[in-house]
Amino acid sequence: MxxxxxxxxxxxxxxxxxxxxxxxxxxxxxxxxxxxxxxxxxxxxxxxxxxxxxxxxxxxxxxxxxxxxxxxxxxxxxxxxxxxxxxxxxxxxxxxxxxxxxxxxxxxxxxxxxxxxxxxxxxxxxxxxxxxxxxxxxxxxxxxxxxxxxxxxxxxxxxxxxxxxxxxxxxxxxxxxNVERAIWEKVAFNAAMNSLTAVTGMTVGEVGASTSGPLLARQIVAETANVARAKNIVIDADAIWQSIRTVFVEHARHKPSMLQDILQGRATEIESINGAIIATARAHNVPAPVTETLCHLVRMIEQKPAASPG
Known part of the structure; x- marks a missing residue:
């Protein structure tokens, strides 16, 4: 090599x-x-x-x-x-x-x-x-x-x-x-943190300090864990949630890549993260309503026409 x-x-x-x-x-x-x-x-x-x-x-x-x-x-x-x-x-x-x-x-x-x-x-x-x-x-x-x-x-x-x-x-x-389990755990983390910051424009710390942000993040992780389980992949939802709680504090000013893409008017990776979770959820008849809603919201932001000069 x-x-x-x-x-x-x-x-x-x-x-x-x-x-x-x-x-x-x-x-x-x-x-x-x-x-x-x-x-x-x-x-x-x-x-x-x-x-x-x-x-x-x-x-x-x-x-x-x-x-x-x-x-x-x-x-x-x-x-x-x-x-x-x-x-x-x-x-x-x-x-x-x-x-x-x-x-x-x-x-x-x-x-x-x-x-x-x-x-x-x-x-x-x-x-x-x-x-x-x-x-x-x-x-x-x-x-x-x-x-x-x-x-x-x-x-x-x-x-x-x-x-x-x-x-x-x-x-x-x-x-x-068991690398596929690690991949799904990272996907669960990103599905929560990237989509929530992208939709709200908040930093990681601002999402964590809000009333609804942590609730939505934890629900996305739980939904992703259920989807993974349908594929016989068991991920540690509690450990992922603890990692999210940690970054709320230790990386409070961080702007995840999906938020940076939105701010720069670039296409995001929403389809390979939340979108891919949703596709798998549908294939296995597993509900993932919060993950899906955030996915649709990011898509809407991506499709927003650019502001006209002046």
Whole structure:
């Protein structure tokens, strides 16, 4: 797993790319933001982390700029851009190229399945913090974990090599046969926090300090747990709720990505989070009224016409 392509050079893609490059892996970042790519290729990628600041020399480019066959492709695009992004680089994939998604939401394996066979796909979850400060500059402070496993439920030498590479880069990565449970737990957390902040325009702390915010958040988590249970996936709703209560206080000023997208007039990941929960709920005849209502409200905000100048 020496030649690594990272598709999506946002905050997480840059963090992972920088750490892997520092561990002597041959890493290339793929993105569509030309200013960001040019900054990285000209002056390197600035990494601001707990162990200090450093500039990492790493390759970056558009899909059309590169011509190598990757051993591993790590996907960090927003879920609504996954298919387009992978289509742009699929001609570079070989029979031994493996794909790993650490994206938010549900349905990522199904999308990757259009570009590789099941035994070459890994899915997982991570909670490492990362912020993109500007072109060619990423910041990450704090710890986290990565859990991955084969999407077909198997564990191969390639999967172990991927976990070893991530560990060598300084990440806490484990192979977890129950990774789908971890994915659903993160989805439950995001379905509550992202949709509530996106609809209200509140920060995490403001939602937590309101009368209704915590009640709605806990109901969304409970509904998501019921939907997961219908798929024979048991998630710890109480632990998720405790995590939400913690971030209400410790990350009070934080604006989740979905709120940031709304504020910037961008499309959100609502379909792969709340929307995917609802689709699964309907397939199994499980009610999820609060989750569905928040999903519809975010969709309405996305469809709001842009304000006319003047």
């Amino acid at each position: 020496n030649k690594i392509m990272i598709v999506g050079a946002g905050a997480m893609g840059c963090l992972f790319g920088a750490r892997l490059a520092l561990a002597a892996y041959d890493v290339t970042l793929i993105d569509v933001w030309r200013e960001h790519i040019d900054a990285i290729n000209t002056a390197g990628l600035k990494l601001d982390a707990d162990d200090g600041e450093q500039t990492v020399r790493i390759k970056a480019g558009h899909a059309g700029d590169v011509a190598f066959r990757p051993d591993l492709v790590i996907v960090f695009t927003k879920t609504l851009h996954t298919a387009t992004a992978l289509e742009s680089v699929r001609h570079l994939f070989g029979e031994q190229t493996h794909l790993l998604t650490l994206q938010n939401g549900l349905g990522n394996v199904e999308t990757l399945g259009r570009f590789a066979t099941a035994e070459r796909i890994m899915h997982g979850v991570t909670n490492y913090p990362s912020d993109l400060k500007g072109p060619g500059h990423v910041s990450s402070h704090g710890t986290g974990y990565i859990r991955i496993y084969g999407a077909d439920g198997q564990c191969t030498d390639a999967h172990r090599a991927t976990a070893d590479a991530l560990c060598a880069a300084g990440f806490n990565c484990t192979l977890d046969v």
